[in-house]
Amino acid sequence: MALTIRKLLWLPLIVSFEVLLVTLYAVSVHLNGGEPFPLLDVNGYRTLPSWFQAIQLFLMGAIPFWMYCTYPSPPSQNLQVPPSRNLLVFTALLFFYASMDELFKFNILFGQHQLWKGIYLSLGLAVPILFRRVLLRLWRLSPKAMRSIGIGIVTFVAGGFGLDLFRVYVQQPYWYQLFGQWQFYQVDSIRTAFEELAEMLGETLVISGMLGLMRQRRIQFFIESRVGSGHKG
Secondary structure, three states: OHHHHHHHHHHHHHHHHHHHHHHHHHHHHHHOOOOOOHHHOOOOOOOHHHHHHHHHHHHHHHHHHHHHHOOOOOHHHHOOOOOOHHHHHHHHHHHHHHHHHHHHOHHHHOOOHHHHHHHHHHHHHHHHHHOHHHHHHHHHHOHHHHHHHHHHHHHHHHHHHHHHHHHHHHHOOOHHHHHOOOOHHHHHHHHHHHHHHHHHHHHHHHHHHHHHHHHHHHHHHHHHHHHHHHHHO
16 A cells, blocks of 8 residues: 555656756746856756756666666567567667766757757657567557656657747747747746756656556566466476
C-alpha cells in the first residue's frame, strides 16, 4: 500500500517543484529589472534549474544504461525481450551527453546554440526510423509506459523547440504589433518559463515511462526464464 502511494505521489511532487522553479525564475526577472537572480537563471551555468535538468537527463541515460548492463547471459535467452542493446546504448550516450551539455552549456560556449538544437532534433527523429521495429515491440510490451514516453517527447519538443521558434519568428519580428506596451523582458521571461517548464515536464514523463518499461521488462524476463526452464524440464 505504501509503495503504491509513493508511486502516485512522486510525479505530482516533481511537477510541482518544476512549476515552482520556473515561477521563481519569472518573478525574479520582473523584480530585478530584467535580470534573473543568478541561482534561478534557467539559461545559466550550474544554476538550480540547470542542475535539476542535468539530473533529469542523466537519469534518462542511466536507466537504459542499467537495462543494457542487466541483460541476462547468454544473449539467446533475451532475444524476445525489447529494447535492443543498440537502442539502449544509443539512448544512454545521447542523454549522458545532453546532461553534460545542460550543465556546462557546450553549445553556447562554442556559439552554436541553434545548430546543436538541430542536431538533437535530428537524432531524436532518427530513433523511430532506425529502431521502428524495436519501438513496436516496446509498445506491445507496455503501451502505458510508451504512451508516457511519447507524450513526454511531444511536450519537450513543443516547448523546447516550438516556443524557441515562436521567439525567433513571431515575438522578435512583430514585437511592437503584439506586445508594444510591455517591456521585452516581461514577455520573454514568461515565454522562457513556459519553455523550460515544458522541457522539464517532458523529461519527467519520459523518466516515468522508462521506469515503467524497466519494471515490465523485468517481469517479462522472469516469465521467459520460467518458460525456458519449463521447456528444459
